[in-house]
């Protein structure tokens with residue numbers, strides 16, 4: 454496999470359907486290795502991440518999404534974050550979970566979507582109850598509820614015999630409000646009849662072929678999203694220090710009393726950071742000295 458994946462975007466010439474598709478195998482594999490995910494955790498977080506990549510590709514410059522699945526099942530909560538620029542990371546609370554399927558691993562609960570925009574301090578947050586726990590349907594339900602746009606999201610992560618990630622990908626189809634009944638009916642029919650996405654991915658289908666299995670149109674206009682998808686965590690020692698500072702004066706003093714440098718592990722990329730005692734002293738000084 455060469456290079457990072459890209460999201461491909463399509464629309465029908467009549468403007469009734471807007472579609473994104475991605476083959477995210479490389480990203481899901483990297484995430485599985487970094488986070489030490491069990492087979493079922495790879496499938497669960499892989500689906501969420503693939504869906505988040507697709508949704509983020511519909512945003513504007515500088516915007517990003519952080520999508521959390523809060524279920525009561527053994528996988529705990531899942532987080533996937535993606536920016537319009539294609540930077541992606543994820544987190545799974547119980548990476549070694551064993552379960553029969555994703556639905557059972559997630560259980561019942563809700564899904565929250567935080568959309569961050571440049572020049573806005575607070576993200577926009579939307580919350581919906583989990584419909585199926587299969588993730589694709591849950592994300593589609595969120596899109597329909599929050600933007601009044603009927604959406605189909607099909608996500609697939611398939612495993613090989615050893616339980617490693619074999620293929621991952623997804624398709625997101627938005628139905629514009631003025632779409633006539635016959636376009637809607639055709640899309641529903643095709644969606645029911647389309648071969649499973651995992652099967653298409655295993656057969657080496659292109660993004661366009663995957664989309665054409667849902668949208669039987671000769672008039673699909675294809676464009677490549679300008680940014681490649683990249684597994685990337687923006688954590689830095691400065692961010693770690695800022696987080697420590699936010700714990701407040703007392704916590705910083707406690708660290709000093711314990712007389713040990715503070716070790717912090719980024720929960721997204723597992724990178725280890727050490728904040729020295731001298732640095733904690735400085736952070737405390739800055740906190741106590743208003744400028």
Ligand SMILES: [Zn+2]
Pocket residue numbers: 686687688719720721722723724
């Ligand atoms: Zn990190």
